[in-house]
Amino acid sequence: MNAHRRLFTAEVCRRPGRAIAILVTCLITAAATGAGALLIDVLIRGNPARASTLEGVDAVVVAASPTGGYLRAVPRGTLDAVRGADDRIRAAEYRDRWLSLLGENGTATPGSDGRPTRVWNWSAAQLLGHRITAGEPPTGTGLVIDERLARRAGLHVGDLVHTIGACGAVERRVTGLVRAPTSRTDVLLADDTEFTRLPGSPLAQAVLVKADPGGPKARSRAVTAVFDALKQRLPGTSYRVLDPADYHPGLPDPLAEEIDDALSLLTLLLFVLLTSAAVVLGTTVSLWVWQRLHDLTILRVLGNTPWRIRWLLVRELIMLAAPASAVGALLCGLPLADAARSTLVDSRVLPGNVPSAGLTGGTLAVCALTVLFTVLLTLLAATNAVVASGRVDPASVLRSQAPVARLGKRRGRLIAGLVLAVLGILPLAMNVTAGPMILGAASTGAALMLVPAAAILSPWLVPPLARCVGSFVAVVDRTVGPLAAANVRTASVRTAALAAPALLAMGLTTVMLGAPRTIDREITHQTGQRLLADYVVTASDGAALPVTGAFPARFPAGTGTAPTDGTTTGLVSLSVLPPAQTGTGPRRWLTAVSVDPASIERVLDLDAGKAGLAGLTQDTFAVGRSTADLYGWTVGDTMELTFPDGTRRSLRMVTIYARDLGFAEIVLDRSAVNHVPDPQANTLLLPGGPPQEPPPWTTVTTRAQYLADLRPRSAADTSAMMFLSFVLAGYALLSLANTAALSQTEHSSERRTLRFLGGTRSQVLRLVTWEICIAVTTGTAIGLTVAYLGLAPLGFITAGGPLPDLEPGWALGLPVMCLAAGVLPAVFSYNTQRKLTRQ
Amino acid sequence: MGDRRCSSVVLRLRDVCRLYGRPGGEQSGLRGVCAQFEAGTLAAVCGPSGSGKSTLLMCAAGLTRPASGTIELCGERIEAASERQLTRIRRDQVGFVFQNFQLIESLTALENIYLPARLAGRRIPVEHAVRLLEQVGLSGRAEHRPAELSGGEQQRVAIARALVAGPSLLFADEPTGALDGASREQILALLREVTRASGVCVVVVTHDPVVAESADRVLVLVDGVLVEELTGASRDEIARRTVARA
Structure with a gap:
């Protein structure tokens, strides 16, 4: 050795x-x-x-999206081009819509995933290998139902069943039952021509390809042939030929979105954790x-x-x-990952x-x-x-x-801290005139950078404040307080080391919980201001709201009635892609909503100025203030917007609305629904008296109740932030406990001297406690202050005032936990040393 | 403070034994030590390393409990006293001076002197602490921290701190062990002055015959046994007796 x-x-x-x-x-x-x-x-x-729902085909042809990924519809002629690629290729258009079966009591029968069931076109199902086990293929408005779903709903061939879909309620006959050996969803099948009668885009969502004979070689040959054919016959369109496992039909796959959100959360967690x-x-x-x-x-x-x-x-x-x-x-x-997985699930x-x-x-x-x-x-x-x-x-x-x-005080550390602080403040300074959402995001980002920067700068920030706290302690406890204050003042390295974890815990969790709460507060405020409707109708589990041919949406006859005076407004969500523009970050799809201009102003006040929203036509659109600020758009500008089915239309901006927080970035008139492959209304807004006999698959709430129950953030988002805060706070508290125990080892000589000088054990314990308290209080105070300063711009732009909203439990509980995490190990460490010394 | 000072015999030890080590393999630290120390005297406990000098000090100050025997400090039996009683006695009656000074680095000289009174919750006029500082010859060093003082100056601050509560007994464990010759002389003169002027009983634990020579009487401790008591002995004689007995 x-x-x-x-x-x-x-x-x-x-x-x-x-x-x-x-x-x-x-x-x-x-x-x-x-x-x-x-x-x-x-x-x-x-x-x-x-996990794919389209197992059974070799490839899925989709139109490429300008932002990456793929569009939700393929242009006309795609099927013909694919079919003509090779004689050994079989192909079919794929169409997919939501369609809920209504039970005898009028409630919707959800799919096995709890969401509204889907209806596919029969030709796609045939290509996918669905086989009739009873009855006949669908014709007219008839339906073929998956055996499992039929069993669950108690349906047989020949039964009449009420369905609710994008076009409202329709009575349909069950013409057959089908077995879908590889499908993972409960599916309904309808004749291809039935889809042309449904509202929404007439385009198919994809083209399914099957190569004969099967196998990797045939598949590879088919993909190449399809690519060549599409390039040759439809040169103006970009296509992608996907593996079925990579294609998520229907609406954006919620599972994929959850996974993406969780990945973003964990990446953020790792970044903050490592910092x-x-x-x-x-x-x-x-x-x-x-x-x-x-x-x-x-x-x-x-x-x-x-x-x-x-x-x-x-x-x-x-x-x-x-x-x-x-x-x-x-x-x-490994156990921690499993425990975290269970908690997150x-x-x-x-x-x-x-x-x-x-x-x-x-x-x-x-x-x-x-x-x-x-x-x-x-x-x-x-x-x-x-x-x-x-x-x-x-x-x-x-x-x-x-x-x-x-x-403690090295120039390198000072520079690193200052650089991090500047990097945090810079985006905030650059976006100080931007809209609330941009400024809010910049403010949160700045706060998340400023807190670690303050921790790095703790040797400079902590001592002056620790002196103030120490002076207070010296007044409160005249016996050992002055000594505690002197020790904290002299041992600035130790004080900064103790304060840093408390600073991080308090600062980071304040930002992570305070920023969303502050934004939520403003969303709730703006929602209250803009909602004029007296009643809000939403769909119950397993159903969605129809957009119907006769817009605005009306309740279907026989299952309930709704005002038919043309004042009901259904809000249909979609997304549109603005033209590429430099200086606005990556090109992204904007959230939009399609409304009925005739009735919108009776149920919503978006603060759209004199122009208002009543004048919206199929050639115009309105934009939220935040989006207009971000893109620098002004009233009168004409933009070429891309719709979900790939259609591009030049629309003129007619107004800017101010109450856009928690609402769509763009408002379009009802013709926009014709470019959505699978439209559904999110909510129906009703002015006047309550609806008579609302259908059982809907939930009707009063305006007051709707606002009281409003949760701008999903429970999963809130849980994710809580989880993140728990992990970070837990890490910081463990570090604090560790540092507090370590800091006592150097003090054993001083503690012994105090006992020689007649200090009682409780006085020494009080000294230990005060020292930790001064450092931890200083750390939490700096953390809280920095978090508040970072979030202040966000607070200013919201109606709640300059102070951001805090989670009260955390704001009060965390400092106490920090004190406990510091004091208890220090006292324990002191007692252990005392016993060792005695031995 | 004077009213709390005990008269005549300040410390009395009778048949004090102290064992070290684990049960079954104990080694004796002190064996039947009997001694008494009077007010206004400067006594030295002398002996080679490992003779039990520091153990004697620890027992006498109530920091360690003897295995047997009795210890009377200012008339109070302390060998079976509770932790609280011992703390009170130490605070009120005993002062300590250490070889390595043991000043609180974060406090100034004046604050260090004032510390025992603060711990005792007594309101001692700051003038008293200043006077003590003057008495040890450091009137201009009140606001200096220990790191800014020389070794001799730090030890003088430590002596002033030991005296601030007006103790009856002052234990000094190798008080000049870390000092040069000139500083040593200053500290010994100061201890003698304290003994004379304040009537405090000073017990100096040392293995240095030069230090022991300045005491009124010298107790020679060898292998935990008090073997001899010398009065007015020269440093050579003390050295010779100590070595001879070892």
Whole structure:
């Protein structure tokens, strides 16, 4: 064993607390990072959204979207072009709409996924291999029903059944039952001609391709032939030929959206977690080096060069971080990932069929990478302290002085903190005149950058405020308060190390929970202002609202009535793509809503100025203030908008509406529905008296009730933010506890002196408590202040005033938890040392 | 403070034994030590390393409980006293001076002196602390922190701190061990002055014959046994006796 290794072993044996602090921090970091990475790996590799409902064909031809992905409709002529590609190719158009079966009591029969059931065209079903098991293929308005669904709904061939679809209620006859061996959804099948009678775009959503004979070679040949044929016959359109597993029919796949949201959440979590880990590891290692300065100074006296001392520390850190990271990633990461998965599934952030991270080669590879990454992160975070350790003055030993190395306040740290702060503020400054949504997003982003920046700058920010808090403590407790204040003032490295985790916990969770709440507050406010309707109708589970041929939507005869005076307005959601424009970020689809201009102003007040929305035509559109600000559009501009079925139309902007938060970015007239492949109304807004006998598949609420129940954010989003906050706060609190315990080891001599001088045990405990309280209070105060400052622009643009909205439970509970996380380990550590000293 | 000071015999030890180590393998630290210390005297406990000097101090100050025997401090039996009683006695009657000073680094010299009174919850006029600082010759150093003082100056602050509560007994554990010759002389002179002027009983634990020479009497401790008591002995004689007994 060489001298340095013996020195390290002796140090660990003599003062295990110091090593344990580093070990625990690395272990927690590796466990949290590993769990996050494993979940991301599971979501990417074992994405359950890839399960296809179109198994049975070799390829799906779709029109390419200008933003990537694909459009929800293919141009006319696509089927002919595909069929003409090769004699061995069979093809069929694919059409897919929502259609709910109504039971005897008038309620909708949901599919096995709880959503409205789907109806496909018969020719697509035939190509997919659906086989009639009873009755005949569909004709006219007739339906063929999946055997499982028929069993569940108690339906037989020849039965008459009421359905509710985009065109309203229709009575249909069950002409047959079908078995769909590979389909994963409950499906209804209708004759192809029936789809041309439904509202919405007349275009097919895709073309299904099957090659004869089957097999990879035939498939590859078919894909090539289809590509060539499309290129030759329809040169103006971009196509994609997809594997069926990559195609999600109907509306944007909610499962895929959930997976994407969860991936975004976990990526954000990892980013913030790693930023926090870098800060916490940096401060913990600084404290560790600071406490060892005396030993390091002696090593300098004994002839070690500064770089040799730094190398010694690097080796020691690797020896501590590597095993701790390995244990954290391998033994704790996997169970933690499973626990996180269960929590996220329970809170509906993740879909239920996301698999667990099993012990596979991929899992081990992720864990190995996590270990490597954690060790590198530890070394990176320790750079400041390690570099400073080489600057100890060997003469301080001869002068019997405490060795000094400026561990806390290094120029590099100052620059890093300031750069991060500027990077946070810059987007905010650039968007100060932008609309509420842009400014809100910039404000949240700025706050999320400013909090870690404040943590990095804690050696400069914490001491002045800690002095103020210390002065207060000195007044409150005249016995040990002044000593606590003096200790906090003198040991600024330790104070900053204790304050940093509390700062991160308070600041980050305040931003993450406060920003959405502030936006939600404004959405609720604006919704209250814009909603004039007296009643709001929504669909119950398993159904949707019709758009009907006779727009606005009306309740179908026989199942209920609704006002037929032309005042009812159904809001049909869609998306439109604006033309490419520089300086507005990536091109994206904008949320839009199709309304009835004749009645919109009786049920909604969007604050659209004098022009209003009543004058909307098929050639015009209205834009929300935030979107107009973002794109720099003004009234009178003409834009070429792309609709969901790929149709491009030049529309003129006639007005800008101000109350756009929580509402569509663009408002179009009802003709827009003709470009939506599968239209459905989200809500019906009714002025005047209550609807008479509303259908059982609808839910009618009064305006007041609707506003009271309004939850701008989905429960899954709220749960996701809570989860994120819990993980970050938990990490920060564990780090705080760790640092608090570590900070006591250097104080044992002082505590003994106090006892010699007649200090009671309770006085020493009070001293310990006050020291932690001062640091933690300072940290939480700075965290809260920085979060508030970052969110202030968001608060200003909302109606609630300059202060952002906070989660009251967190705002009160977290400081208490921070204090507990700091005080309890410190007291425990002091008691342990006391007992050891007695022995 | 004077009214709390005990008269005549400040500390009395009778057959004090103290064992070290685990049950079954104990080693004796003190064996039947009997001694008494009077007010206004400066006593030195002398002996080679490992003779039990520090153990004697710890027992006498109530920091360690003896295995047997009795210890009477200012008339109060302390060998079986509760932790709370011991804390009170230490706070009111005992002052400590250490080899490595043990000043609180974060406090100034004046604040360090004032600390015991603060811990005791007493309102001692700040003039008293300033006067003590003057008494130890550091009137201009009140606002300096320990890191800004020399070793001798730090030890003088430590002595002033030990005296601020007006103790009857002052224990000094190798008070000059970390000091040079000139500083050592200053500290010894200060301890003698304190003994004379304040009537405090000062017990100095040392292995340095030069320090022991300045005491009124010297107790030689060897292997936990008080083997001899010398009065007016020279440093050579003390050294010789200590080595001879070891």
